[in-house]
Amino acid sequence: MLIINCPICGPRPEIEFRYGGEAHVARPAGTETLDDQTVADRLYMRTNPKGLHFERWRHAHGCGKYFNAVRDTVSDFFVTTYKAGEPKPDVAALLKDQAR
């Protein structure tokens, strides 16, 4: 069972968390300027990468906070987690750090 690092509470076991889909997907907001294709993409199209994936998690049985994570879909392991609203981390730099 994975250990996931909640940005608020620290490392906690996987069963306390709930997955929340891909992160950094812009909301198709009420603006009328978006064309239908863009709206459909934001609603339904996901990157589904083999490798590093930006995704949302919620510490459902803990602080309740939604946060973002970078996870390797091949190994399942997390590279990092960060608070909602924070910019995407520099993954190349993170991986270099880990290798070191």
Place this chain on the structure above:
Amino acid sequence: MSAPFRLPAGGRIDRSKPLSFSFDGKSYPGFAGDTLASALIASGVHLMGRSFKYHRPRGFLTAGPDEPNALVGVGASDDRYTPNLRAPVVELHDGLVAESQNRWPSLSFDVGAINDVLLGRFIPAGFYYKTFMWPKSFWKSVYEPKIRAAAGLGRPPKDPDSARYTQVYHHTDILVIGTGPAGLAAALAAAKSGLRVLVCDEQPEFGGSLLHDLSSSIDGKTPAQFVADAVADLARQPNVTLLTRTTAFGYTPHNMIGLIERVTDHIAHADPKLPRERMWHVRAGEVVLATGAIERPLVFPENDRPGVMLADAARAYANRWAAKPGSRAVVATADDGAYRAALDLKAAGVEIALIADMRANPTGALVAQARAAGIRVETGSVVTGTRGRLRVKTAHVARLDANGNAGAPEPFACDLVLMSGGWTPTVHLFSQSRGKLRWDEALGAYVPGTSAERERSAGGCRGVYDLQAVLADGTAAGEDAVRAAKGMPGPSRGFMVTGSPATSGGYLGAVPHDRNPATVKAFVDFQNDVTAKDLKLATREGMRSIEHVKRYTTTGMATDQGKTSNMNALGIVSDSLKTPIPQIGLTTFRMPYTPVTFGAFAGASRGDLFDPVRRTPAHDWAVAEGATFEPVGQWKRAWWFPKAGEDMHAAVDREVKAIRTSVGLFDASTLGKIEVVGPDAAKFMELMYTNAWAKLGVGRCRYGVMLREDGFVMDDGVIGRIADDRFHVTTTTGGAPRVLAHMEDYLQTEFPHLDVWLTSITEQWAVIAVQGPKAREVIAPLVDGVDLSTAAFPHMSVRECKVCGVPARLFRVSFTGELGFEINVPADYGRAVWEAVHASGKPFGITPYGTEAMHVARAEKGYIIVGQETDGTATPDDVGLGWAIGKTKPDFVGKRALARPSMANADRKQLVGLLTKDPKTTLEEGAQIVADAHVEMPARMIGHVTSSYQSPTLGRSIAMAMVKGGRARIGSSLFVPMPDGVIEATVVEPIFYDKEGARLDA
């Protein structure tokens, strides 16, 4: 009673503690320390079961958890009966009752054996796929029951398991799995670091292979003494936890290891306070895998008769349990290890007829020792067949010529054939941890390569076999774990080993023979009855990947997961395809390593503790009234309240009529409730619901529709404005957690600028619904400070007040279409207020009603239930809720999606009502709808029935349905094809009663 094959001395059995057990109804003697296998062998019993497909007689192949043949059912009564246990790991206790499996009428005379003689040639690889394909309907009714009856494993117990199981969570710095020489050395090295060390072994005592090693010497001690001293040393240290009878069965990410500890199965009369088994969920900082290696059979014809056994297993039975596995043995080997077994068995009084070594020129020290001991050694020789019905009687030994072909065989009388094709490292846990295996050509084995977790392997499980090297390897692994855990290992320790010569050898694949390849059976997978011939056939029929060969032949798919067979299967496939083993691939090692009981996984989660049950404050009152209950999520809801002699239909009929003509009482406490509070509460509500909220007055309610971002209906409910900055939101009964998570999501991530708090209040408020024309008169005497007249307190209003002197939120709302109130009081007062309302309603014949009457009443009014009329693809307009969308609102969740062209398609499924031609016919919910009564198959479905009832108010059936372009079809006929005929129905508006809503405003 005496056991004829019990050696007069030696072994680790306790001869001061004799005990008695039964196998297939016959009583046998044994000693404490015996296993079921060792005690039966000491009594000369080798016939243990019938094989899966061919019902061939089978005996013991191994002395451990890798046993594929000797599966037994154990337990004196069905509430303590466990099938499919491996006899070599069943510890004996006094009074143990065991039985063989897969035989009828008896083990020695089994009619299923006809499979072997008559059908044998007709059950080749892929047999199931080829034979039982057609007709499809035969599979369930004919083929499967027949196959299950004829082939198979043990029987399931008839009674519920009366044993108790527990679960433990445990953290440790270092976990050592396995306590053979490698594991013990690792544990000793790790223990002195002071770190928390957990050491486990699946056997009743620590020591692994050292427990049957009588010839080596470690630091001048016998292996047994070395083990005893090491265990005593470990037990003395407070930072060390030792677990025997504990199997590490699963390796999950971040070093979470599942252990199963068998606590009482080995005890005749266990303390009832103890659980039968304890499952450990261990989170380990560092792991040392010292899981050893498994000896491989040789794949020669008729290598499966009782009495044909792995060489080191026979050695273990003699040395560790003082059970002589036979009187005269033929040894077939491709590995030096079998020589050690031959030497030890000779010392135990077993005559060694000869050692037939496949290798042309074996040179190890043990070979020389065997020759010096006077054992006949034939090199370049193989066993090409055996004879004997229920026990091997003869082994045929032939010489291999220069081309590796077997010559004419010579028969040797024997009652024991020992075989060794070398060793396979036990890499199961490493592989489960997602470490990458590496093919070691020199060893002829897969060994741990790149790690995925913080673990390291030591000893046999990574192909290190010689005792001196194994001890050094274990020490190094223990020190490495300490270094990884805290960065500084203690002073290193060495071991001085003598009397344990190095070994070499090993063979993968089928042994050459001179027999008819079409008829002879050389077994690879003993448990699933897969032969070398089957594997070759699979490759001839086009299987290339080992994953395909495995599924086609079922090799390695039995409960032993191919522990003894997988590598030989790989060898045969490699040979057939002329492709090196690493290119054929390796099947996945899956949890559990050995079978784990369901009871252990369930732990305490059985019966009442299986799932939490939520009960409302008035639950016990409903029970006392004789209510029938239905589960709704984890809630128990009163379904209907039958009076004497009433069935469901009569009760519901009466309850609905009471609502329509007088007054009904309903427990709505399960309704999900969320309080939305804060300066920006109204702004937040504007975004979360389609409706407009800013202008909703304090004290007024509105029916709210919640969408997902994709524009589809997610939830609904009545929402009251308690104050400018406070909304009392209700949700569907099952939807509250989902709705709260949805709100939190948007509040935290999309609208974090809004100053709002969300609180679940579902369990804080009991909700008592009073519905019907007399509702006002019933509650009026109980309510303080509210003018209940329609003018002062109209439909869709809420007041904070006191009811029965208790602070309350009184809603005037209706889900029945009648004048109605929902009294919210703090849950602790729920029962008292409920009873007060009931008493107050007595003069009016107040009628408690359940969820069924509630459903019927709301359907008469055409009120939808989210999740019944909607299925996650319905827009508000689809279900007639277009009016609930705030058209002028700049934004709400789902707004932009609703503007997509497909969401306005005229052909979308729309909510309609259906009235059957025959008013007595009630449609089936979920039934499909077609446009034409005489359609050709396959018919084009245009919709489905979502709700359907007999309406007591209308005296006829009513139904709601989602139908393509449904609103345009109003007035026309549609058809519902059912098995016993097509039902015609007229499409109507989905409101059947009081279309104007006059009764609501009464």
